[in-house]
Structure formats: structure tokens, C-alpha cells
Amino acid sequence: MQTGLTDNDIIQLVRKGDQQAFAQLVTKYQNYVFTIILRYLPSREDAEEVAQDVFVKAYRSLGDFRGESKFSTWLYTITTTTCITFLRKNKLDVQSLDNEKVFAQADNMDGGMRANQVEQKSRVAMVNQAIKMLSPEDAQVITLFYKGEQSLDEIAQVLGQETNAVKVRLHRARQRLKEKMEKYFAQEVKDLAHY
Incomplete structure (x- = not known):
């Protein structure tokens, strides 16, 4: 594993076919992503599932990353969108405040x-x-x-x-x-x- 590389350096490696380089981004940002997800989903199991989805989507969409913002900003957008999609699909139980x-x-x-x-x-x-x-x-x-x-x-x-x-x-x-x-x-x- 190469160290001392910027996010953009790692992204370039992945785009050139070094799929293992993406693991460095996962390691660097897994706590960040998990923290964001837990703001939306209280269940740790659901959060772990969504975190995996986020990194799969990020990997598949890496070609679309233009570098106009930080990688973490782009990843944040993917994370929040994935959480909202998950919530919509599962229609989590919402309680009335009158209850x-x-x-x-x-x-x-x-x-x-x-x-x-x-x-x-x-x-x-x-x-x-x-x-x-x-x-x-x-x-x-x-x-x-x-x-x-x-x-x-x-x-x-x-x-x-x-x-x-x-x-x-x-x-x-x-x-x-x-x-x-x-x-x-x-x-x-x-x-x-x-x-």
C-alpha cells in the first residue's frame, strides 16, 4: 500500500486500473461516512449496510468525480443521498408526538x-x-x-x-x-x- 498520496493521487491510480488503491480511501473515510450515516439511521446494522453501499457507489462513480471539490465533499453527497434513499425504501416508522x-x-x-x-x-x-x-x-x-x-x-x-x-x-x-x-x-x- 502506498502512503503519502493525496486523495486525487489515489483516485488517479484507481482510474488507471489499480483497484486496490481504493482501499486507502475506504480506510481514510470509513469513520467519516459511518458518522454521517448514524445521523440518519439509528440501527448499527442498517448503518453498516448503507456504508457498504456508499463505498460501492463511490467506486462505481469515481469516473464522474471532477475534482472541483474535495473528495470528502463529493463522498458526503453520496452518503446523504444513499441514506435518504434507504429511508424512503424502508419507510421507517414515524410516531406522532401525541402518542x-x-x-x-x-x-x-x-x-x-x-x-x-x-x-x-x-x-x-x-x-x-x-x-x-x-x-x-x-x-x-x-x-x-x-x-x-x-x-x-x-x-x-x-x-x-x-x-x-x-x-x-x-x-x-x-x-x-x-x-x-x-x-x-x-x-x-x-x-x-x-x-
Whole structure:
């Protein structure tokens, strides 16, 4: 396996017939893709299935990648489209907010989350947990900016919005993330501040 290659170098190798080179892209981006998928699909089995589909689609469509954006931006688009297609095909059960059982389940989930806080001391796990509490729109922009390392311009391109609108959206999402961190992880945040 060759190292020190850029994504575009690897893509060129794959296009020239080196199918094994694609494994480097899979290794590099598998956590990124899986994190995005889990925003859409709570089931780990479904997420694993969709992740495989994403990389198969990316491999088959690699000839269409023009290099006008980062590979990760292009891969993000494939990932979200694949998730939405999966959700449409499976028509996941949607519950009415009027249903009292939904509120009971939400209360149980909240109680479980508080119990798990003690076990999740790592900074990454704590932040990921807080991101899951955000709306899908906030989680999306936070994930693209921090985990996907996308620029504001690249995020604007992915979302089909103006760069300034993305900047405002990211600022607001950060504020809401901070509020979640302070509300649900107050002690952990204090502990981290002492390091």
C-alpha cells in the first residue's frame, strides 16, 4: 500500500486500473461516512449496510468525480443521498408526538443517557453524544465543518446555500451544541477545563 498520496493521487491510480488503491480511501473515510450515516439511521446494522453501499457507489462513480471539490465533499453527497434513499425504501416508522408512549420512550432514553455519562469520559464520545442531541440540520453542519473538515464554501456547495448563510447556521449550531454540553455534560466540561 502506498502512503503519502493525496486523495486525487489515489483516485488517479484507481482510474488507471489499480483497484486496490481504493482501499486507502475506504480506510481514510470509513469513520467519516459511518458518522454521517448514524445521523440518519439509528440501527448499527442498517448503518453498516448503507456504508457498504456508499463505498460501492463511490467506486462505481469515481469516473464522474471532477475534482472541483474535495473528495470528502463529493463522498458526503453520496452518503446523504444513499441514506435518504434507504429511508424512503424502508419507510421507517414515524410516531406522532401525541402518542404518550413516544414521550415515555424519550424519557427513558434521556435517563439512559445520564447513566451513560459516567462511562463516557472521553472528549470525543461526549461531543458525539451532544451532537446527537442536536437537530439534524445542526448536526449536519457541525459534522461537515469539524469532522469532515470542510470549508464554509464547500459546505455551502453541498447544502446549496450561500456561504454567509452557512456561516450563520454554523454559529447558531455551535451555540446550541455549547448549550447541550453545559446542560447534559456540565461536570465533564468542568473536568476538562482543569486540564
